[in-house]
Amino acid sequence: MSSTEPLYNVQRVDQQIKPRQPPARPPQIFPLLCLHCTIMASPPRSPGQPNRPCSEDGIPVVDLAVLVNGDARERSQAVRHLGRACQDWGFFMSAMMDACKELFGLPPEQKAEFMDAGPMDPVRVGTGFNSAVDGARYWRDYVKMFAHPELHCPAKPDGLRGVAAEYAARTRGLLLELTAAISESLGLPAGRIAERLDLGSCFQILVGNHYPPCAAGPDDDDGAVGLPAHSDHGLLTLLFQNGVDGLQVKHDGRWLLAKPIPGSFFVIAGDQLEIVSNGRYKGVLHRALVDRAQARMSCVSLLGPCLDAVVKPVPELAVPPLGLEFRGVKYRDYMEHQQSNKLNEKGALDLVRVQRHILTDTLCSS
Numbered sequence: 001m002s003s004t005e006p007l008y009n010v011q012r013v014d015q016q017i018k019p020r021q022p023p024a025r026p027p028q029i030f031p032l033l034c035l036h037c038t039i040m041a042s043p044p045r046s047p048g049q050p051n052r053p054c055s056e057d058g059i060p061v062v063d064l065a066v067l068v069n070g071d072a073r074e075r076s077q078a079v080r081h082l083g084r085a086c087q088d089w090g091f092f093m094s095a096m097m098d099a100c101k102e103l104f105g106l107p108p109e110q111k112a113e114f115m116d117a118g119p120m121d122p123v124r125v126g127t128g129f130n131s132a133v134d135g136a137r138y139w140r141d142y143v144k145m146f147a148h149p150e151l152h153c154p155a156k157p158d159g160l161r162g163v164a165a166e167y168a169a170r171t172r173g174l175l176l177e178l179t180a181a182i183s184e185s186l187g188l189p190a191g192r193i194a195e196r197l198d199l200g201s202c203f204q205i206l207v208g209n210h211y212p213p214c215a216a217g218p219d220d221d222d223g224a225v226g227l228p229a230h231s232d233h234g235l236l237t238l239l240f241q242n243g244v245d246g247l248q249v250k251h252d253g254r255w256l257l258a259k260p261i262p263g264s265f266f267v268i269a270g271d272q273l274e275i276v277s278n279g280r281y282k283g284v285l286h287r288a289l290v291d292r293a294q295a296r297m298s299c300v301s302l303l304g305p306c307l308d309a310v311v312k313p314v315p316e317l318a319v320p321p322l323g324l325e326f327r328g329v330k331y332r333d334y335m336e337h338q339q340s341n342k343l344n345e346k347g348a349l350d351l352v353r354v355q356r357h358i359l360t361d362t363l364c365s366s
């Protein structure tokens with residue numbers, strides 16, 4: 001199979017369905033928290049103290065609180081700092097995407113050992129979401145690599161391991177900084193979420209996604225979808241795209257386009273953030289559409305709790321009359337459940353919601 005003919009199990013969808021019609025209205029740009037790469041949460045500052053653009057070691061610092069709550073002048077200053085901060089990340093982002101692209105173009109025999117892997121195997125190459133349960137329904141090739149505590153990676157292409165190691169380390173640092181900032185934004189000490197989820201032994205996974213062009217898309221009846229609506233199983237996800245539209249986010253009941261911005265990451269809140277924040281922050285429902293003419297690619301770096309951590313809401317956030325919104329669940333069990341079943345929006349999270357009382361012995365431990 002050549003690089004222009006990647007492996008995917010839905011090749012025939014475009015021959016079965018009508019050509020795609022132009023969308024009825026122009027897509028909306030979704031103002032999701034979109035962070036240029038080297039965003040760092042600054043240490044807490046006292047009122048009146050100016051926003052500091054650099055930490056002592058020279059790493060550019062952007063105060064999330066200013067981005068979210070600052071006045072127009074403060075926000076535009078923070079955005080300028082973000083722009084400066086992102087410069088050398090661009091290199092690692094495109095190197096990561098290029099390495100994934102090369103992997104998708106390898107002959108099947110060089111990927112065969114990873115193609116029968118199960119959801120909890122450390123390296124997995126496949127099509128759709130989980131072709132064992134979803135059939136040939138989704139127009140997507142993917143590679144998933146467990147990246148922390150240990151990096152697992154196919155031996156080919158040659159450069160992949162080095163790029164993935166660097167990329168994983170950098171994005172992990174950023175994700176941990178974001179977690180500290182989010183903890184503070186909840187009124188908690190910066191380290192509270194990390195402590196609760198044992199992030200000293202955090203889990204991290206890298207995913208490369210490739211969506212070949214498809215003649216018929218979601219605007220058609222039965223059109224192809226890259227990845228259906230879901231929230232991510234982890235705590236936080238960083239995602240960047242190759243410039244082809246396709247990522248959509250559900251907001252106020254409507255699907256909004258998360259327009260790719262060169263050199264930028266989208267930050268997507270995952271299910272474990274919803275649990276640990278006791279529902280204050282919601283796991284974001286998102287999906288990937290395909291393009292009729294161009295191949296779309298995305299690279300994902302997902303941070304999760306320690307696999308053996310039992311994730312429960314931080315008690316300080318479970319105040320009456322609300323109380324606890326979620327039962328405790330071991331992250332490993334949650335992830336395995338979500339990855340082994342058909343993607344069903346936020347169905348996995350619903351299983352651990354206290355109100356629903358749909359609890360399984362295997363999934364929940366209080």
Ligand SMILES: O=C(O)CCC(=O)C(=O)O
Pocket residue numbers: 207209227232239241246247286287288297298300
């Ligand atoms: O390709 C995209 O934009 C979305 C990918 C995604 O949601 C995922 O890998 O979990």
Ligand SMILES: [Fe+2]
Pocket residue numbers: 230231232286
């Ligand atoms: Fe996702």
